[in-house]
Every structure is written in C-alpha cells, then in structure tokens.
Amino acid sequence: MRFALSPEQRDFADSLRKMSDAAGTPGIIRDWGEGDHHGGRGLIRQLAGAGALGLAIDEAHDGMGAETIDSVVAFTEFGRAAVPGPLVETAAAIPALLQALPDSKLAGRWLGSFAEGAALGTVALSPDQPAVDADTAEVILLVDGDRLYTAHRTASIRSVDRARRLFPVSPDELVAEGDSVREAAAAAFDAGALATAAVLLGAGRALLDTSVAYVKQRHQFGKPIGQYQAIKHHLANALIGLEMAQPLLFNAALTSTSRDISAAKIACAEAAYRTARIALQVHGAIGYTAEYDLSLWLTKVTALQSAWGTTDFHRSRVAAALRDPDAA
Template structure:
C-alpha cells in the first residue's frame, strides 16, 4: 500500500500546529490539572472552530464526515501539544458510537453540539476504559457495557499518573439503547478511539524528541553543548526512528477503518502497540538527555512523560492489543 498525506491534510496539520504553538499549551495543561479549566475550554473551542470536533460527525448532523486519516492528522498535532480534556471522546469515539446506532433522534440530540464545539462528551467503555475522563465537565457522559448504552453522571474523582487526566467513577442515569446494534456501534467507536490515541502517542513522541533536541543544543557540559556528543545523537536518533516507523501503522489503520476491512481490529491494535512502544522509548531517551530535571514539575518535558505513561494503557493495554493481534493471525 502506498500512502502519503495530501496537500490539504498537510495544510490542516500546519494550521493546527500553528494554533497550538501560540496557545501556550504547557500552561493550559498545568491549569487543567489544577481544576482551572477556563483556558483549556477556550482552546477546545478554538479547535472546534478549525473543524476538529466535526471530523467524525456525519454531514447530516452538521459535521464534516471526514476520512479517518484526517482524524489521525489532527490527533498527532493534539498529542504533540499535549492538549488536555476529553477531546478523543468528543471528537472521535462518541460521534462514531452515536452515528452508527441507527437512532436518528439520539444522534440528533448530541452530535450537532459536538460538531460546533458547544458540547464536550465523555465515554466509559467497559472493560478497557472503566473511568470517565473529565466526567464533571462533559455532557453527555455515556457508558457502554456489553450491548447496553447508558447515560451516566460523574461521581467520585480518582487519581491519575497524569494530573491533567481527570478521571471519574460514574453512576447510571438512563438507558439509551440496548441490543446487538449497540455492540456493533461500540466496536466501531472503540476502533476509532484506539486510532486516535495511537495518533496522540505519535505526536507526543515527536514533542519529546523536539524538546530534547532543543535542550541538547543549549545545555553545555565538559565545555561543549551535549548535542555534539555522539551518544546523545544516537539516543535521539533511536527515538525518532521508532516514532517514524510507527507512524505508517497509524495511517494504515485509518485506511482499514475507512474501507471497512476485515482486518480493522488487527490493524488498529498493531498501531496502538507500535505507537505506545515508540512514545515510551522517546520518553526514556528524552529523560536521559534532560537528566533528573526532566522529572520536575517545572520542566515542560514532565507533562509529556506523564501523558505518555497514561496513554500507554488508555483504550486497551499492550497485552490486550497484542492478544487481539495474535487472535487475528
């Protein structure tokens, strides 16, 4: 398979990167983790105005109905900037879940608001995603359990390794749908969510490499900038190779989803495993280049270190995805 991004997709990525570069996202992330979500909500609204939250919403519900590869392009940039909030659930999982159910009234109830950016959504997907991300801010908060779709509300807040991932237990409010159609729609939503989190991990990997490269150009030791040492160059090169090698798997999974291929489950799981491994390698190498300062809250690198650690197991652990790949062979 030959695939390359179109001019429009590259321009979209560039526009998002420019927007996020000017948004001081490290400050936004820190504020979000301290429950000051005003700047984050403003940033999410700006992203909605670029069309991010409308990508997976069908045109009949005021969305764009874009190709999954467009969604991957967007989420790479969101991961590169460590954007906080339930953006994955809002822009990917929930739109596909509701639009695939065949219940026009239920979709009409929530999807136009998601497309325009006035609605944040969160999703509990048992057993892989048992907590609602930012459940106190999102409306709706949905839960899929087997063949049942419920409207739920946030209850107890739980701790996360990433302070900006505000996780909540939920309690039931209303059953919205039940039956085999729910299970089918939920599988589509899960696969797109796995694609989106894989793209986020790719973006996070690039961000940590960029931060470390800049640091290595300015940090001096033994009378030389540390970036001139071959061992440092090798660390960063290894990380970049891993991230670049994982990226085609993400776009390949996007194409599989778009074509409705029989291998969708295998392909998105392969993308998640590769992207998670690459981002984790990038985090380790970035920390080695920075030294102990990389752990500190004052260092921006720490925001991506904790995010990658959290996203590694989000929407399925490595073991679960490897088992899914093995079962498809």
C-alpha cells in the same frame, strides 16, 4: 503504497499547531489539572472552529464527514500540543458509537454541539471503566453490555497525568439497548484506540523535538551534549521508532480493521514511551521536575500507554487476527 499526507492535510496540521502554540498549552494543561477549564475550553472551541472536532461526524449531524486519515492528522497535533480534555471521546469514540446505532436521533441529539465545540462528551464502555474528564463533560455515556445509558460521575480517581482526570460513572437514562449497542461499542473502542495512537505519536514527536533542541543548547566539557555520539544514538533510536510507527498508524486509518488499529496502537505506544524515556535521560535531573514543561508530555505518554487497551491486549488481538484472518 506510499503513505504521505496531501498538501491540504499538512496545511491543516500546521494551522492546528499554530493555534495550540499561540494558546500556550503548558499553562492550559496545568490549569486543567487544577480544575480550571477556562483556557482549555477556549482552545478547544478554537480547534472546533477549524473543523478539528467534527471530522468524524457526518454532515447530517453538522460535522465534516471527513476521511479517517484526516482525524488522525488532527489527533496527532492534539498529542503534539498535549491539548487537555476528553477529545478522543468527544471527537472519535462517541461519534463512532452513536453513528453506528440504528436510531439516528441519538446522534443528532449531541454530535452537532460536539462538532461546534459547544459541548464535550466522555464515555465508559463498561461499568468498571472510568470516564475521562467527566467533571467538564456535558454528556456522559455508559455502555453496560447491550445497554447504553446517560450517566453521572462519582468520586474521582487519581491519575499519573493530573490533566487527565478519571471518574467512575453510574447510569441514569437508558437511551438504547440490543445487539446494536454491543456492535457500536466495538466500533467506539476501535475509534478511541486509533485516536489515542495518533495522540501518542504526536506526543512522541513533541518529546523528540524538545530533546533535540535541549541537547543543542546544553553544554558539557565545552561543547553541546548533542555532539556526543551516545546522545546522537539515543535520539536516532527514538526517531526510528516514531518513523516506523507512523506508516502503521496511516495504514490503520485507511483500513479501519481491528488488527491494523491494534498494530498501530502497539507501535505508537511503544515508540512514544521509548522517546519519553530517552527525553528524560538526555534532560537529566531537570526532566523530573513538575515545573519543567517536559513533565507534562512525560505523564501524558505514561497515562495513554495503557488507555484504550493495554499493549498485551492489542498484541492478543493481532495474534488472533493472524490465526484467523477472516476475523480481522
């Protein structure tokens, strides 16, 4: 099997990248972390205008009804630009949750506004799980066992990534209940894990590109540090990790099995985290400073590494699937 994007998918990725670059995401990320969402919401509306937020939403709910691989392409670019906001929840997890429920009216209630970028949503799949960016989301959902509620946020929780704001939520209106809610929550978790894996891969790519550019222009002992073999080996190891993770991500998008999604999340999280460590090493002390843009991607990778399931959790899912292939 050959995992390669079509020319149309590559053009779509390029258009999203140009959009994010033109918006100046580092400034938007810092503003978002301070509670100023104006620039971020503007960028999100532009991305929605390009169809990026409606890919996983059926055409019946004003979405694109696209293939999962198209969503992976979009989320990879979101990660490359470190676009702030609950995009995983709005464009992946909540659409999977609502469209898996038998009552199609629930999906029609919110998904059209998500696809247009007119509203954002966030979700907690258990009462003890915080919701991301609940302070800017118009729709907050909470799953408690076999019940689905709308919810409201309470006091915030400090995150290592200041632009990833976390809030415990409490239930309001009961909107669905029954075994279908449990099944829909499982689908939402897989959609969120796959989207997060793509974001991590994109963030890892950005960290590697930034590091390669830096070692070409920083000089030590009269020549660029990128000419030293030790630096080359570090960056080559980062590239290999990212390149090896990408086929697992594409395969998970094609199969949509829990086992393959977990394998992709493990590979993308480990590759991105390894790249983040190497990026910090080659940049030296400047990489630690909050004023330097590299820190925005470092903290995002650190936060997302354990989001939507830790590595240990996903390893256990892969192991269980290997022991019982029919359960995968």
